[in-house]
Amino acid sequence: MAPELLNLLLVRGDRVGRIVEVEAYGGERDPASHAFRGPTPRAAIMFGEVGRLYVYRSYGVHWCANVVAHGDEGAGAVLIRAVEPVAGLAAMWPARPAARREVDLASGPGKLCAALGISADDLGADLLGPASTVRLLDDGMAPPNEPTVGPRVGISVATEVPWRFSVPGSPHRSRPW
DNA sequence: ATAGAGATTGCCT
DNA sequence: GGCAATCTCTATA
Numbered sequence: 209m210a211p212e213l214l215n216l217l218l219v220r221g222d223r224v225g226r227i228v229e230v231e232a233y234g235g236e237r238d239p240a241s242h243a244f245r246g247p248t249p250r251a252a253i254m255f256g257e258v259g260r261l262y263v264y265r266s267y268g269v270h271w272c273a274n275v276v277a278h279g280d281e282g283a284g285a286v287l288i289r290a291v292e293p294v295a296g297l298a299a300m301w302p303a304r305p306a307a308r309r310e311v312d313l314a315s316g317p318g319k320l321c322a323a324l325g326i327s328a329d330d331l332g333a334d335l336l337g338p339a340s341t342v343r344l345l346d347d348g349m350a351p352p353n354e355p356t357v358g359p360r361v362g363i364s365v366a367t368e369v370p371w372r373f374s375v376p377g378s379p380h381r382s383r384p385w
Numbered sequence: 386a387t388a389g390a391g392a393t394t395g396c397c398t
Numbered sequence: 399g400g401c402a403a404t405c406t407c408t409a410t411a
Contacts, residue, residue, distance in 0.1 A: 268405030318393050362392050
C-alpha cells in the first residue's frame with residue numbers, strides 16, 4: 209500500500225504537504241525494519257492498529273514519520289520520505305532555517321517533520337481521525353499509475369528490496385535516483 | 386549499567 | 399565528498 213500513499217495530503221495544523229516519496233518497511237522478516245526484533249517498546253506500534261502515526265528519532269537529531277500498515281497479522285510501516293509544501297509555508301520557513309529554496313523545505317524524512325512540526329507529541333495519532341494533530345487527507349488527486357520504484361535509502365541491510373516509491377519527476381523528492 | 390549503531394541533515398573542505 | 403551532532407533503542411555484562 210506504500211505507493212497508494214503518494215499524492216495524499218499530510219496535514220498538521222495549518223501546514224499541509226503532498227506526499228511525493230515513501231519507503232516501505234516490513235515485519236519480523238525484514239532485517240531493515242524496526243519490527244525485525246519483534247514488538248520491542250519502540251517497534252510495538254508497528255504491530256498495532258493500522259493508520260496510526262509512528263514517529264521515531266533519527267540519529268538523535270531528526271524526527272521521522274511513518275504510517276503503520278500491515279495485513280491482518282504481522283507488522284509494518286511506511287516511512288514518509290518527502291512532501292511538496294502545499295499550504296502553511298509561512299510557518300514552514302522558520303521551522304527550516306537551513307532551507308533556502310522551496311524544494312528543500314520538506315525534501316527528506318527529517319526535513320518534512322521539521323517543516324510540518326511533527327514530533328514525539330504526535331506519536332500514535334490516528335491519521336484518519338478528524339480531530340488528530342496529524343492527518344492524512346485525500347483531495348482527489350490519484351496516486352501515479354506508474355510510480356518510480358527503487359531501492360531503499362540509508363540502510364545497510366536488505367538494500368536490494370525495491371520498496372521506495374515516488375511521484376515521477378517531482379522536484380520535491382529527497383534524493384536523485 | 387554501559388556501549389554501539391542508526392530508515393539524516395547540514396556545514397566544512 | 400567527508401564528518402559531526404546528539405538521542406533512543408537494543409543488546410550485552
